[in-house]
Amino acid sequence: MTNEMTYREAVRAAIAEAMTKDDRVFLMGEDVGRYGGCYAVSKGLLEQFGPERIIDTPLSESGFTGAGIGAALGGMRPIVELMTVNFSLLALDQILNGAATLRHMSGEQFNVPLVIRMATGAGRQLAAQHSHSLEGWYAHIPGIRVLAPATLEDARGMLWTALQDPDPVLIFENVMLYNRAGKIAEDAGAVDITRAAIRREGSHLSLITYGGSLWKTLGAADELSREGVEAEVIDLRSLRPLDEETFLASVRKTRRAVIVDEGWKSVSLAAEISSRIMENAFWDLDAPVERVCSAEVPIPYPKHLEDAAIPQVPAIVAAARATLGAAP
Amino acid sequence: MTEAQSNGKLVLSREHVLNLLREMIRIRRFEEKCAELYTLEKIRGFLHLYIGEEAIAVGVMEALSPEDAVVATYREHGHALARGISMAAVMAEMYGKQEGCSRGRGGSMHIFDAATRFYGGNAIVGGGLPLAVGLGLADKMQGHSRVTTCFFGEGAVAEGEFHESMNLAALWNLPVLFACENNYYAMGTALQYSESETDLKRKAEAYGMTAHSVDGMNVVDVERAAREAMAHIRAGNGPVFIEFRTYRFRAHSMFDAQLYREKSEVEEHKAHGPIKEFRSWALETGFVHQADIEEIENEVAAEVDAAVAFAEAGTWEPLSDLTRGVGAEAT
Incomplete structure (x- = not known):
């Protein structure tokens, strides 16, 4: 059996499933709650899971990304949404100097099981501060895993596997894929995140x-x-x-x-x-x-x-x- | 200082006074040894000494429970020792030996310890504050009653991450104590050259946070303020900001020629140093005797010697381990 859905809905279903399966998982980011997500990915999740777990943050990318790192250290499994890859540069200190280095710097006493999702890529005429593809920069950094789901199955299945990783995982969602629709198996779920x-x-x-x-x-x-x-x-x-x-x-x-x-x-x-x-x-x-x-x-x-x-x-x-x- | 006996919730016993004195002396002698070892090139990289500021770490740690968390800066040897990380493990970390508390990978600026929930050792000014907010968020979400204490200098107050963290912690009513160690110089830049508003507690108040300013050279005042703040936070009243006014007696790091301040200014502060003042008071009030101080000094000297011996005897991590500790799996 298959379902017809969009990439956006596949990501949303992945978040909802993760939050249902694991109480430690929560979503935090700019406009993820009341607004429903800049790209409408998290629409409806606030009603389903409440404001304690779908957390609207102020425009403080470094602050709430760092808070995601701290919450991960403190026993939670946060999903931090950064609105676009360009905005993620305001959180780069926390991602590189914090998330990616803490395990090493602490002599492996601490690890950061954090997932950061963000939109990337051009094609929506959003010009020079909303359209870049900087995932290659992040792929330069030892200590983080960088994923790029291109298919509905990966949009649906990478998140859960990423949340099982004891170390930080960045997921890049290309903006042109959100509306892409197709059929996906009804029982689609977690997928491998290591192989091409x-x-x-x-x-x-x-x-x-x-x-x-x-x-x-x-x-x-x-x-x-x-x-x-x-x-x-x-x-x-x-x-x-x-x-x-x-x-x-x-x-x-x-x-x-x-x-x-x-x-x-x-x-x-x-x-x-x-x-x-x-x-x-x-x-x-x-x-x-x-x-x-x-x-x-x-x-x-x-x-x-x-x-x-x-x-x-x-x-x-x-x-x-x-x-x-x-x-x- | 004598009013500390009756003022506030802090009642001092001889044991307590001895303990405060011992902890400050441990830090002082450890740091003096580090300076010496640095000139011998046993310790390399940047070395930031806590000499002059000991009362803050010692006083605040007295107010913490074992399950609480600590986030500190790159000037964190004192916090690590006061929190209960063994001096030997900290010294071995200074040496970069694998017996160090961060397996030698961190060095002076990156002391970590899971057993005491000591989350660094953060060398990006302001970078530890969001981390503390997140630890507080996790505690709140999980219904823990523990508190995260975040130490940072007044230099961090100029960082965006300070303001973002103040706002988030107050907005979400998180169990975090923000302990600002104001030693008046961010490296070589004095407070008045970097802040339009030099009354730091007003910055926290602007976020609706309870804020105090305390004499950070007086260990009893520090402890009392920290205990009151912890009670406030544990009662669910949200985060507290405390400015501890202090002074760094030594250079910013070992590379600092201190061109930015007068020697006389340093000497003036040294004359009223936290250990000197507390020791005099403790002797005058009869809490401790000269023999107690000699005993502490002897014990601490032996502990420092043992720490150095432990570090000297420590081993270098094999080159084959170079890429270890990046991730659970190699990424």
Whole structure:
């Protein structure tokens, strides 16, 4: 049996399930209660669980993220929602200097079982302070796990598994996915958060991506298929740690790789993956690795410029053709 | 000081007076030894000494129960010792040995201890305050009656995290004691050069929080204020802010040439140091005798020697463990 639901509803169902199953779980963030969440993810949860567990916070990202860390140290299992990745920069001190380091700094006496969710990515014409993809920055930091659910199943299932982790987990929800609807098994539940997934099998090249870019990459693979090129599409799912084994095995098989990453190209997650391919699969490659990333510009407001700034299907197809030695 | 015997809820016994004196002397002698070991390069990195401010940690800790939590700063050796972490484990941490209380990974600025609920050792000024708010939130949500005490300097008052934390703690009526150690210098910047309002308790009052200002050089005043605050907090009346006015006798850290203050100013404060004053008072009032003080000094000297020997005998963590302790699983 399957249910029809949106990505937003899948995240909401995951939160509701976690709160029902574990009294220690609570949700805290800006406008998560009375407003229903900036992206309406937590709509209705206040009525269901009450203000003690669905906590509207003041606009104090560092304060309430730090409070989430403290509450986790104190025996709770907080879910902190940061409205967007850009706002998370106001909490970066707590995330990096606190959550990510406490286990190490304390000689493993303390750990921080905290989940932080936030919206990321461009596409809604929200301009240069609401649209960036900084998950690659967070993936730089030892001591935190970074997840990017791209599918309904992952939106529904990653949260519970993340809450079982004794250490901090950041979940990045691409804003363009919230309205995405589809069928999902009625009994959908917790999923693994350690492995990348092969979303489409193919033998001619590997397209490696995550989050909001997954669907564009699958679109590009369909277009390539019409030309007789069968692309394998890897959804990284976990950005830290990276499931190197899965994408390297794919690259060794197809001998060609294109990385699609909504972060800026310079010093990006795509750069990291490319490096790992060079280090581990260089002799298996038949062509240089290609990258499709965001243009080196803050995300512009006008639709045509915003679209041009981030990875799109034609650019992915062109990069794929380039690795195959075809004219772009 | 003598009024302390009858004023307030604090009744002093000989044992109690001896204990307060002993705890302050333990910190003082430990810190003096650390300074010496720093010049010998046994202790490296930044070293921030608590000399001059001992009365605050000692007085406040007297008011805490074992189940309470403590969040401290990078100038936290004194808090760690007063809270009951063994001097040997703290000294081994100074050395970076794996027998240290944070397995050597933290050093002087990052003392942690699960057994006494000592949550650092936080070296980002203001960074510990949200943590304390969260510990208080967890206690409130779980129905515990315990209290989190958060120590921070007056420098932290300029940080956004201070204001966010004051607001959150007051807004949510959390069981947190905010213990502001005002030693009047944030590194080398005097209070009047960094704050438009130098009456710090007014900042907490602006958030609707109960706030007091106390002589942090007087251990009895400190303890009494802390006990009253803990009673207020445990009764469910919400957080309390106390400004403890104090003075740092030594440099900010071992790299500080102290160009920002006059030597005479330091000497003036030293003449009224917390140990000196309390010792004189205790002798004058007959609570303690010279022989008691000698005994304390001898015991403490032996404890410091033993701590140094423990640290010296400690071992270095093997290089093969380098990436240990990042996460339960490698991330």
